[in-house]
Amino acid sequence: MTKVEIPESLYAEIEGRVKESSEFESVEEYITFVLEEILKDEEEPEEHTLSEEDEEKVKERLRGLGYL
Numbered sequence: 001m002t003k004v005e006i007p008e009s010l011y012a013e014i015e016g017r018v019k020e021s022s023e024f025e026s027v028e029e030y031i032t033f034v035l036e037e038i039l040k041d042e043e044e045p046e047e048h049t050l051s052e053e054d055e056e057k058v059k060e061r062l063r064g065l066g067y068l
Contacts, residue, residue, distance in 0.1 A: 006031075
């Protein structure tokens with residue numbers, strides 16, 4: 001395991017969250033979870049959704065180009 005230094009105030013804040021939570025048993029477990037979530041989010045492509053109006057504009061454009 002590798003050690004990483006963080007400010008004491010940040011450690012204390014996380015420690016408080018860990019004590020209030022039944023989900024984590026230690027500050028290290030909490031930090032590992034948070035970092036894994038951040039990295040996972042970066043790996044997953046963002047889903048882009050169009051409004052109904054924008055979707056209709058795209059469909060009209062595709063029809064005009066002969067694709068639909």
